[in-house]
Amino acid sequence: MRTGADYLAAIDDGRLTYFRGKRIHRIQDDPTLLALAHNTAREYDRFHSPEPGAINPLLVAPRSPAELRERATVVVTIEETLLATYLALMSMKSAAARLPEPFAERARAYVDDAVARDIRIAQCISDSKGNRSLPPLAQPDPDAYLRVVERRPDGLVLRGAKIHISGASLCDDLLVMPTKAMKPGEEDYAVACAVPVSAPGVVVVNATTYPEGGDPEDHPVSTRSALTEGFVIFDDVFVPHEMVFLDGQVEYASTIVHSLGPWVRLNGVSRYVRQADELVGLAQLITEANGLERASHVREKIDEMIIHATLLRAGMEAAIAHAVESPEGFYFPDELFTNATKYLGAAELNRMVRHLHDIAGGAIVTAPSVADLSNEDTGELLRKYMQGSEKVSGEQRLRLFAAIRDLTASGFGGWNSVMNLFSGGSLFAQRLVARKHYDMGRARQAALELAGLAPADPSVMPAPVAVQPVDR
Ligand SMILES: Cc1cc2nc3c(=O)[nH]c(=O)nc-3n(C[C@H](O)[C@H](O)[C@H](O)COP(=O)(O)OP(=O)(O)OC[C@H]3O[C@@H](n4cnc5c(N)ncnc54)[C@H](O)[C@@H]3O)c2cc1C
Structure with a gap:
């Protein structure tokens, strides 16, 4: 290596x-x-x-839902070029099973060579x-x-x-x-x-x-x-x-990109899950630093962020729990749950960021730099006047503002917002894939039953259970 x-x-x-x-x-x-x-x-x-x-253990395809879950949590912590490599190689492994020869054999050889050379x-x-x-x-x-x-x-x-x-x-x-x-x-x-x-x-x-x-x-x-x-x-x-x-x-033009889709989107979903927890955590910490834990409008916003974070986690868990085994024995996340969750994460990110900004205050963009704390003229004064609640130091509060700014209100924050929207395809692409995999037949049947236009589908009725008399 x-x-x-x-x-x-x-x-x-x-x-x-x-x-x-x-x-x-x-x-x-x-x-x-x-x-x-x-x-x-x-x-x-x-x-x-x-x-x-x-070889890098990350570059081996997951062979069970448990391995897929473990991978989904690890990949959000890895550096971007390794992540891109992981996604590229997983998609090539998946595509190789679908491409005609001699391309399939070349794709397999390329994957093996890339893993061996650790590129x-x-x-x-x-x-x-x-x-x-x-x-x-x-x-x-x-x-x-x-x-x-x-x-x-x-x-x-x-x-x-x-x-x-x-x-x-x-x-x-x-x-x-x-x-x-x-x-x-x-x-x-x-x-x-x-x-x-x-x-x-x-x-x-x-x-x-x-x-x-x-x-x-x-x-x-x-x-x-x-x-x-x-x-x-x-x-x-x-x-x-x-x-x-x-x-x-x-x-076969779309074979490789379609093979890539589930991996990119599961990764997107895993990132949203992690990011949603980070946003909730930042909102809670800055609330404590501002001394506003008991303010009802602040609590409501954090509650909404918690519900969003939990729904994303539920979607990720469902995508993994319903993972599909490929003919080669690799596991892929479920397309419908992955896409629907990715859509939710992308579409709602800016609302979550707005809540965080609203809770935190304008110092997100106006707070001095951390280096100013080390200046002998300004350091102590900044610590004194940056202090909010007596439970959190002025320095900690300033560092929280720096983290919020960097993640959500900097050039990088703008990049992150656009990246969340487009990486792995636009919102429109998520909608298309979600529609393709959604069980519209089930929805139509439910609506027909509701409207009295069709009898209840007996296959969805619970089977009768024989009840044994209980000797009291
Ligand atoms: C930070 C970041 C990193 C990325 N990394 C990579 C990468 O590593 N590799 C890579 O290949 N790509 C990468 N992408 C590209 C990403 O997949 C694309 O941004 C995405 O597919 C949308 O394409 P586009 O940006 O060209 O926008 P466009 O295709 O121009 O889309 C803009 C809008 O127009 C709509 N639209 C486009 N065409 C039509 C049409 N014919 N009819 C109706 N509506 C239409 C779209 O739905 C969207 O709403 C990255 C993007 C970002 C932001």
């Missing part, structure tokens, strides 16, 4: 990457990208085992998409969706862009797949493959909400959780056949 140092050396490979208008020749040369790469490196060291042949993989799904109402062939620019522009005896040449790609500049490989189903005639767009970030023609333009200056005291969340998002351009990139997992088979 790699160490953090091995990883940092591996990404020093001349990749073509840009940040804030400049060409970055080495990730190590830019302090922000380097800080983010260090987060990845630290995670390598956390999982490192010197045993020959050791990091970014998921390259979202195309630039041009005019959203037009399919690929009707776009004024034929490159709006990534496509094959040349087929050579030894491989393919790709052109297009995949955008919003989390961790692209910090990973080894890009796992490319179509963003949607394709139709006959759209064969050039039905392409899936793995491409090294350093392949000639790959250009990554980075964006990040990692805080300027990066003081973890003031940014306890974003310094750990911010990522670089990549706008990845494929400027005629050659991909050898052995790395191609789909080439022109339109009927």
Whole structure:
């Protein structure tokens, strides 16, 4: 397995990457990208085992609902590029069982090789998409969706862009797949493959909400959780056949992305569950620091947040309890519970954040920095006037405001809000999948019975039970 140092050396490979208008020749040369790469490196060291042949245990697919539950709670604590890799490899394992040969065999070989080499993989799904109402062939620019522009005896040449790609500049490989189903005639767009970030023609333009200056005291969340998002351009990139997992088979265009969906959404749901508890906890702590535990309107808001957090947890538990076994013996979360819960988490996040802001007060955005506590002129005065309730020190209250600001009212907070809405698909996508899996027949039958338009369905009546006389 790699160490953090091995990883940092591996990404020093001349990749073509840009940040804030400049060409970055080495990730190590830019302090922000380097800080983010260090987060990845630290995670390598956390999982490192010197045993020959050791692999990261997270990259083995869960084989029971219990393992799936354990995985769902662990993945919310891991660093983002490892998470992206986990999701990419799980989806490839699932897809391999559905793809035709020789693609299935190549996909399996790729997964085994990626696990053995302990590399990091970014998921390259979202195309630039041009005019959203037009399919690929009707776009004024034929490159709006990534496509094959040349087929050579030894491989393919790709052109297009995949955008919003989390961790692209910090990973080894890009796992490319179509963003949607394709139709006959759209064969050039039905392409899936793995491409090294350093392949000639790959250009990554980075964006990040990692805080300027990066003081973890003031940014306890974003310094750990911010990522670089990549706008990845494929400027005629050659991909050898052995790395191609789909080439022109339109009927399989959505196989990989559909295999990814349940994993991404279960991960989204697990994050919402964790995040909802964090928001409730912050609301309670800042209420105590403000001395308002007994104020009824504050309690009501926290109660609402508690109910939201509990419903999300119930949805996650249901998704795991109803996990489905694949033909290969892997366990996937139930699609309906996963999607409905993800929808609830995404749609209601901003209301929960509004409650937290309302409870906490304006110091979320106006409180001085933690460093001001160390200044000999201002430190003691800030401690004195930052104090609310006598039970909580001024310093603790200031640090709570810093955490709330960083999580919900900073550049990172804005990123988190949009990420919650879109990662794994928009609200519309959750609605579509929920409708697809919901038992509409059951709902129609219930409504028909209610309206007196159909007799009660005998299959839902409880079976009669023979009652034994009780000798009193
Ligand atoms: C922080 C973050 C990280 C991400 N990480 C990744 C990643 O690592 N890899 C990756 O591949 N993607 C990633 N994504 C992309 C994410 O999956 C997309 O944002 C999501 O699929 C929506 O696509 P879009 O942003 O292009 O919005 P759009 O597709 O433009 O959607 C905007 C709105 O228009 C609606 N809409 C779009 N098309 C139509 C249509 N034809 N008819 C009706 N309504 C329509 C949508 O439902 C939505 O309401 C990430 C996104 C974010 C925000």
